């Protein structure tokens with residue numbers, strides 16, 4: 001669920017048995033993926049400078065030695081999937097808040113299902129990428145409860161548009177025919193978009209900062225509509 005990038009290097013990636021398989025969207029050139037393992041892909045000096053200490057940071061650098069924060073399995077993602085909510089909005093806002101409390105660096109995502117007791121979220125998944133996430137949308141996985149929406153978060157990255165559903169987000173929602181929620185970690189606003197909700201017109205995209213060259217390629221992005229929010233620090237992490 002790649003956020004849309006000004007650099008136009010929006011890619012989707014899947015880490016499979018140690019091999020990175022990348023597809024460059026809207027481009028012809030195979031480029032290095034921008035979201036390799038953070039120990040290799042994050043600018044090391046930047047990481048050291050922005051050492052906030054665990055658990056806010058992914059890495060800490062005591063005495064200049066970069067060390068990954070020890071996130072326990074329990075701390076990796078919320079486990080209280082038996083929480084039930086009166087609406088899908090409420091479930092989405094709750095779970096993205098839990099994710100933000102645990103990590104500002106990684107995209108996490110998952111699905112929201114409807115159960116007889118209320119709406120519930122599936123445990124968030126992450127591949128520890130800053131700009132992409134894959135998660136299970138197999139309808140047979142969740143005890144037969146129907147998937148009613150997906151959720152994911154966009155970390156607050158420079159030169160990104162974390163507020164908008166990326167072309168990949170729109171495409172994925174259309175394919176699965178599920179609405180989606182996305183948390184903009186720069187603003188804390190939770191946006192909602194459903195297939196059929198349309199996309200941003202060219203004037204709005206130009207105003208947002210999409211270049212004419214990008215527009216000429218027919219990109220589609222959408223702010224959706226804001227359904228709620230959480231409190232964030234608004235720190236740009238790169």
Ligand SMILES: [Zn+2]
Nearest residue numbers: 001002003169
């Ligand atoms: Zn996304």
